[in-house]
Amino acid sequence: MTFTESLAAAWKTNDSLLCVGLDPDPAKFPAHLKDAPDAIFRFCSEIADATADLACAFKPQIAYFAARRAEDQLEALIAHIHERHPGVPVILDAKRGDIGSTAEQYAIEAFERYRADAVTVNPYMGRDSVEPWLAYKDKGVILLCRTSNPGGSDLQFQKVGAGETAIFELVARLVADDWNTTGQCALVVGATFPGEIARVREIVGEMPLLVPGIGAQGGDIEATVMAGKTAAGTGLMINSSRAILYAGKGEDYAAAARKVALETRDAINRWR
Amino acid sequence: MTFTESLAAAWKTNDSLLCVGLDPDPAKFPAHLKDAPDAIFRFCSEIADATADLACAFKPQIAYFAARRAEDQLEALIAHIHERHPGVPVILDAKRGDIGSTAEQYAIEAFERYRADAVTVNPYMGRDSVEPWLAYKDKGVILLCRTSNPGGSDLQFQKVGAGETAIFELVARLVADDWNTTGQCALVVGATFPGEIARVREIVGEMPLLVPGIGAQGGDIEATVMAGKTAAGTGLMINSSRAILYAGKGEDYAAAARKVALETRDAINRWR
Numbered sequence: 261m262t263f264t265e266s267l268a269a270a271w272k273t274n275d276s277l278l279c280v281g282l283d284p285d286p287a288k289f290p291a292h293l294k295d296a297p298d299a300i301f302r303f304c305s306e307i308a309d310a311t312a313d314l315a316c317a318f319k320p321q322i323a324y325f326a327a328r329r330a331e332d333q334l335e336a337l338i339a340h341i342h343e344r345h346p347g348v349p350v351i352l353d354a355k356r357g358d359i360g361s362t363a364e365q366y367a368i369e370a371f372e373r374y375r376a377d378a379v380t381v382n383p384y385m386g387r388d389s390v391e392p393w394l395a396y397k398d399k400g401v402i403l404l405c406r407t408s409n410p411g412g413s414d415l416q417f418q419k420v421g422a423g424e425t426a427i428f429e430l431v432a433r434l435v436a437d438d439w440n441t442t443g444q445c446a447l448v449v450g451a452t453f454p455g456e457i458a459r460v461r462e463i464v465g466e467m468p469l470l471v472p473g474i475g476a477q478g479g480d481i482e483a484t485v486m487a488g489k490t491a492a493g494t495g496l497m498i499n500s501s502r503a504i505l506y507a508g509k510g511e512d513y514a515a516a517a518r519k520v521a522l523e524t525r526d527a528i529n530r531w532r
Numbered sequence: 533m534t535f536t537e538s539l540a541a542a543w544k545t546n547d548s549l550l551c552v553g554l555d556p557d558p559a560k561f562p563a564h565l566k567d568a569p570d571a572i573f574r575f576c577s578e579i580a581d582a583t584a585d586l587a588c589a590f591k592p593q594i595a596y597f598a599a600r601r602a603e604d605q606l607e608a609l610i611a612h613i614h615e616r617h618p619g620v621p622v623i624l625d626a627k628r629g630d631i632g633s634t635a636e637q638y639a640i641e642a643f644e645r646y647r648a649d650a651v652t653v654n655p656y657m658g659r660d661s662v663e664p665w666l667a668y669k670d671k672g673v674i675l676l677c678r679t680s681n682p683g684g685s686d687l688q689f690q691k692v693g694a695g696e697t698a699i700f701e702l703v704a705r706l707v708a709d710d711w712n713t714t715g716q717c718a719l720v721v722g723a724t725f726p727g728e729i730a731r732v733r734e735i736v737g738e739m740p741l742l743v744p745g746i747g748a749q750g751g752d753i754e755a756t757v758m759a760g761k762t763a764a765g766t767g768l769m770i771n772s773s774r775a776i777l778y779a780g781k782g783e784d785y786a787a788a789a790r791k792v793a794l795e796t797r798d799a800i801n802r803w804r
Contacts, residue, residue: 283634323630323637329645331603357654358595358627359681362555365595373601382629384656384676386683404656409631411658414706415699418692427687427699434686 263400281501349377357382408450408473451479475503485531535672553773584617621649629654680722680745723751747775757803765804
């Protein structure tokens with residue numbers, strides 16, 4: 261099954277547009293886990309087990325693993341999710357971007373080593389930097405378009421051409437009209453800018469959008485769903501990381517995470 | 533010593549603007565190394581030992597290590613260079629770029645785990661995505677500006693504002709006038725576009741430029757140096773990877789690499 265197909269199946273089976281972001285920060289772990297040698301794996305896999313029937317995707321952020329020499333735990337985590345929760349695809353949030361020969365190496369890292377179903381990619385280096393990812397036909401390639409951080413505007417909001425198209429709109433158009441020949445692409449559009457989610461949806465038709473920025477980053481769920489959903493009421497992977505991961509501070513953290521994930525899924529579904 | 537200072541010292545001591553790129557591809561290794569468990573470390577460290585007095589910097593490309601679960605060999609390589617060749621700074625070519633909280637994790641990866649002296653960073657997410665890197669005051673932060681690959685033009689060559697400034701020029705200006713408050717920044721500008729190297733040099737004054745694309749990518753040395761050098765005849769880290777690494781195919785590959793590195797350094801120096 262391709263990433264696009266398994267995402268569509270998860271939207272339906274779990275009745276969910278919620279993507280659970282796995283950004284494991286050991287400083288925030290419950291006390292009983294802090295000194296375990298595989299604390300990162302245990303924390304993330306227990307969160308995954310507690311939320312798998314509520315999510316359309318999991319999104320581990322590789323920086324949190326790499327900062328702590330925990331590549332082996334990331335491999336184990338993705339293998340665990342594939343084995344226990346085969347219906348929920350895994351997006352490796354890596355935001356890679358490099359020339360073709362190097363992008364081939366990064367694609368080996370993401371798709372062959374970690375066995376991710378999809379990856380986030382930076383579009384700044386253009387089409388040939390994206391092609392090595394697209395060579396993996398069953399994988400998803402999720403390009404940064406409009407990011408949820410304040411500095412996102414520095415480049416992405418610059419107007420090009422006759423002055424009516426912003427860079428993020430140009431990226432949406434390039435991906436939709438030119439790069440996405442195989443139907444593997446998706447875009448990252450931050451929840452902090454609902455008007456821009458609507459604009460991107462208008463440009464890209466049914467293409468899935470990964471939307472970070474609800475929860476800790478302050479984006480509004482109603483506005484996000486209304487702006488971004490497709491006619492079928494899907495098309496979105498709305499990511500929440502910290503609000504779910506750190507909902508509880510004690511031994512029952514996974515149950516607390518499940519509770520917030522359920523509330524978030526349902527809050528999203530109210531507007532579909 | 534800061535990255536900027538140790539780069540300036542290496543320019544002088546080694547009379548060199550050559551950056552030796554370490555992109556280890558085991559398929560291209562000499563036969564006697566192919567089956568060694570630490571082949572990547574051995575190959576790269578022998579190249580480093582053979583070229584250290586000819587280089588102003590080394591630039592390992594992290595993708596080649598990550599694709600092969602060789603993070604430990606990358607750590608060992610950088611430690612080896614610091615110990616044996618303390619005068620030559622190490623640039624970790626990682627092209628990271630993410631929101632602040634994630635960028636902090638990537639900075640831990642590059643600067644605390646790998647102990648790199650500088651890192652390449654993607655500017656697409658704007659200023660706050662760069663700040664966590666700048667918090668390491670003695671490190672270098674090298675922003676992608678104009679990349680050497682064909683698709684580089686897809687976004688970087690788009691004209692903004694009144695239609696006279698390309699995105700890569702805007703990045704050069706943002707970095708020079710706004711982001712580089714601490715003197716830590718440098719820019720990546722590909723050798724395949726000498727006219728654009730000259731344009732960037734005009735915008736950024738004395739800021740160091742990392743120039744990939746000579747050798748395997750076809751950029752011209754004379755045009756690169758004439759366009760990019762500062763009044764002092766420095767300001768450049770001209771990178772060559774494959775042409776040096778794979779100059780020889782036998783047991784004498786390090787000597788063959790040294791020969792090409794020497795020729796390249798001298799070819800560069802002819803135009804300073």
